Amino acid sequence: MGFDPRRWRPAPGSPPVTSNVDALLAENDALRREVQTLRRRLEQFSAQAPQPGADSPTGSQTYGHGLSPDQLERWGQAMAAHPQWQALRIGPPGGLRGVIEELRRHWVNPALSLEEELDRRSPGLGTALAEALRGPHSRARWAVRAAFALYGPRAPEWLTEAPLQVVVELGRRQAQLGQRRRGTRTENHSRGPTTSQSSAQNSSQSWAPDPRGEALRELGLEAGASPQMVKRAYRRLAKAHHPDLGGDPQAFHRLEAAYRLLMD
Template sequence: MGFDPRRWSAEPRPQQRVTSNVDALLQENEALRREVRQLRRQLESLRQRPEPSRQRWRWQEPAEPDPLVCAAQVERWGVALAEQKGWSVLRLAGLEQLIEQLNRSSFLPQLTLQQRLDHLVPGLGRDLFAAIPSPVNKRRCAVLAAFALYGVSAIEWLDDDPQRVVLELRQRQGQSRGGDRRTRSDQRHTDRQSKPGSSADPRGRDARTVAALQVLGLEWGASRQAIKQAHRRLVKQHHPDVGGAAEAFRRVNDAYQFLVA
């Protein structure tokens, strides 16, 4: 079975019939014309219609993010602190001295309080100082001292336990009065050792890095993963919510932020 070319010429070819229906073609042509006219009318109506929808899709500048700390929060914190027991013992000059001492004893002593807070959480120090107008009274200075003491956790402490904040500031203020009695030459010698790039280690290692590693219980050369694990472990151990000391909690956080920076 198959095609035999020898039988091609012998077999008769069927005749092809070409039929044309002129009426059907004319009707189809008229229908297409009507459809084209309808589409043109729709297009013309769309062109004449006002375009308020285009205004909605114009590019708009992104809105400014909400500040991390606002003036209303600072005032509310100040009022809450002033209502706590022991508030009258605090003094504005003592709080200012406490802020300076806490900043100097941190792992980033070359930074101001605003710069240190911005280092911990970008924008925190900027928003905090923008929310505190001049002059800085006792209430506002106490809020700044809380941030110098607790760092990022100050927001939580000021909201949840202002009495603990006042007690902690009283204790720190008392220590700052008599705990920094050094001679001028001693201060210069110590400050000279703590400058960035200085090293008191005989092997040329940065003294602040060594101190930060010791706070986390690590040795020189610890990996980034080991630093993170030690930080998580010590935060759980020293968090004030579980009975830890606020100073130890702050030192752990400062050491971690210094090492990962």
């Protein structure tokens, strides 16, 4: 049998006990009722909350990590504003697919797919990206994939805050990949370059402007940017690329070089 303090009486001759047992029990009952009420409200809220993949209030499906087809479309539109957007190619061997494969060689486990590598770094990110990218192939979709291969979990930040810089970096890597592939190809130098080779060379040259223009693109800026704009862009990008914060040392050195050139 349990002990009920309301039926307890002090032994004869013992000192009086000053406590309000009834008040404490009443307060305990009130707290118990409040907990039950909160549990019912939580169950109702959980039943009404949208499930992963369900339609959001805007009519767009979200797949976790803030990714959705609409978000990817906005990123693609922002990147398309760059004048060299059309120079990005999808197909092999030197396009965006090739850039992704080249980046893949530097992963801890090159056998992993892009989605598996992203899930390894940030659980659920690769799966969410794959769901959001479902649909026909396009330059925008492959550019987003290449951006995630390049920046990893930081890709949404780059695509949102500096989409033009993403295009510059992807174009630079595409040109480098094309140059390496041409360097390893055995050619007959007695004949002039073929039409496809001339086109590839022209595309590579389009990504090698004057040093000041290249520095502006490195910072995601257009011609005519003021010194204040240069400083703000450098501070934002340096924070993302600083080696002490897990960034890419080579990218950080390029940013420093571009900043010094523009501020001299």
